[in-house]
Amino acid sequence: MxxxxxxxxxxxxxxxxxxxxxxxxxxxxxxxxxxxxxxxxxxxxxxSKKELIQAVFARFLTPFCVDLEQVLKAYEEGLQERTPQLPELLELLAATALKAGKGNPRRIGIFMRLLGLAYAQSQGHLRRFLRQEYGTLFGQYMNLVTLASPELTAEERFWRIHFMLGATVFTLSGVESLTAMAEHDLGQTTDTAGVMSRLVPFLSAGFAAPHQADS
Missing domain, CATH: 1.10.10.60 (Homeodomain-like)
Structure with a gap:
């Protein structure tokens, strides 16, 4: 070999x-x-095993981030004086992820399961690796999210971003099972792109929901 x-x-x-x-x-x-x-x-x-884990993430994230960097540059240039909009930013992520997984539709689901595990299991080396390799680009993306949500405090924005991430990981990590259930229960055939097209407006609405202050 x-x-x-x-x-x-x-x-x-x-x-x-x-x-x-x-x-x-x-x-x-x-x-x-x-x-x-x-x-x-x-x-x-x-x-080492740690470096192998990092390489698994890099195989998906590096081409994804190369594309995302170009997409964000074009988006920012097109804004001019206009305020960024969260639905547009989420659509950019979804479209870039679909492109990254185009050669193998299962890869998005697999990567989302891995991302969920990175949060749930103690993998400090992986978090450091992700920050070092991709932190600048995702920081740029988060700056746009901040501009798109001036009404939110940093604390509230933190929670909503992680709620969105949790919903995304849960939905897409089981996308094959979800599409099978939709076909069985609803008689509807769909795919990952179809699921994302429903997920993005749901996430946008949740992120923009009125904030209820703690009692």
Whole structure:
């Protein structure tokens, strides 16, 4: 097996197993068995399990962020004096994610499961890696979100962003099951893009809902 193919096989196996079992519950032996390689190949290509986890995220996020950077630049140039709008910003994310997963529709669901695990499991190295590699771009995006929601305090915006993220991860991590249920219960055939087209206005409405102060 060529070195490039070996690295790809390891990434494929790691991506699937991490999303199925979690990071701590997946051993390097599990990954090498599924990939059909030996442990030396993992050490050669990735160095450690932590670096392999980071590489799994980078395989999706790096091309995603390359596209998002271009999209945001065009969006900001088109704003001129106009205030950014949250529905537009969410549509940009959705369209960029769909483009990133175009070659394999399952990849968005797998990545969302991994993202949920990154929040739920203790992976401090991964959070540091994500901030270091992608923090500037996502900071730029969040600045636009702030401009689009001047009525919210920083605290309220924090909660609403994380509620949106939670709803997105939950919905898209199980998108295959959700589309199957829609077909069975409603007789409607849809796909990831169709689910996103319904999710974005739902998230926008929730983010813009009137704030009820704590009693």
């Amino acid at each position: 060529a070195q490039k193919d070996t690295a790809k096989s390891i990434l494929n196996a790691a991506e699937e197993l991490f999303s199925e079992r979690g990071f701590a519950e997946t051993s390097l032996r599990n990954i090498t068995t599924r990939a059909g390689v030996n442990l030396a190949a993992v050490n050669y290509h990735f160095g």
